[in-house]
Amino acid sequence: MISRMIPRLNSIHLECRECGKIHEPDFRYVCEDCFGPLDVRYDGVSVNRDTFSGRAHTYWRYYEMLPILDKSHIVDIGSGMTPLMRADRLGDELGLKNLYIKNDSVNPTFSFKDRPAGVAVSKATELGLKAVGCASTGNLASATAAHAAKAGLPCHVFAPGDIEVPKIAQALSYGANFVAVDGTYDDSNRIAAQIGEQKGIGIVNINLRSYYVEGSKTLAYEVAEQLNWEVPDRLVVPVGSGAMLNAICKGFEELDELGLLGDVSSMRMVAAQPLGCAPVVDAYRKNQDIVQPVERPETVAKSLAIGDPGDGRYVLKRLKQYKGHAEDSNDREILNGITLLARTEGIFTEPAGGVAVAVLKKMVEDGKIDRDEKVVCYITGNGLKATEPLMEVLPKLDVMKADVEAISAVVK
């Protein structure tokens, strides 16, 4: 059915999420019949729980379930296999007995975006593309730029000009051509799509999106393996475009289909969004199955400021499928979520992680999560990328004279 140029133990194809039509796994991302998004499917995968145990501590350990046909095309900067930490002190504070933090803030470019970007840049290499790029809310810029640097490919970033300075400095340092757009993420996305098409550039989260999301699903694989192949009861996921939440569900489903995990149908998904940009939460509350875009996102969680989420409607489907819930949190709750996680677990996250913690806290307080549930909270980005808004809630510093007596008085 599908012809392959490079032999591999198992093959892949693209399947339309809407009509099911099968496509070749090449440089395409929408169905030629219905314009639906295309998902990668794997044929003839033969793995068991022991297959991965001795392998490298990166997400490439799941090579058979990633869409790169020839290993020599893998662009690896050491992403993935981040810690899954038992979070007993945060759990005590919230009233949870089995809380885990998936700390993806310690990836090479300090966000989970190293997963999708790494797979997409690898695929760009495999497809022979001459340049890559992305539309970014901040973190994808650096993740794409770093992998492009490693691959020796030029990288074009399209992002709103008002994102956090550390994220801009980081992406520029990797050598990206950073196009700062005077507008929203949605404006940047539209421009990136057109330029990608015009110039044949592999825009990782647009025309390489089918491959891109395969990286994010390793957030499911790793958690499953780190929990000794047990299915969590509840997963709290920050949502921007919704690609990650959807990919995490796909990941767990694939493990179930491969017989590596028990039944995943009992797991429950939580979509966490910031109040100033919560189109998925709004649609969920109104019980709608499409998302009404937010024109002007206004939130401290800039990495989640996507007014028109590409996978929004699929997140709503996932919430139905997995008896899910969607919840938002305001700027103050987000900043408090950051310091709560830092104070209790020694993990410093950016506002997107604060959104997840704040939503988790709210749901426990509202009695929506049981104290015995096995909960995994995804912390997707690093605190050092967005320190500025935190200064509002942190103690102000008084620079003191270097005098032992005076200083001794403030150390109680």
Ligand SMILES: *Cc1c(COP(=O)(O)O)cnc(C)c1O
């Ligand atoms: C991009 C991003 C998200 C949201 O991921 P989507 O796939 O767009 O939903 C969450 N957290 C951080 C830190 C991000 O950079």
Ligand SMILES: [Zn+2]
């Ligand atoms: Zn279709």
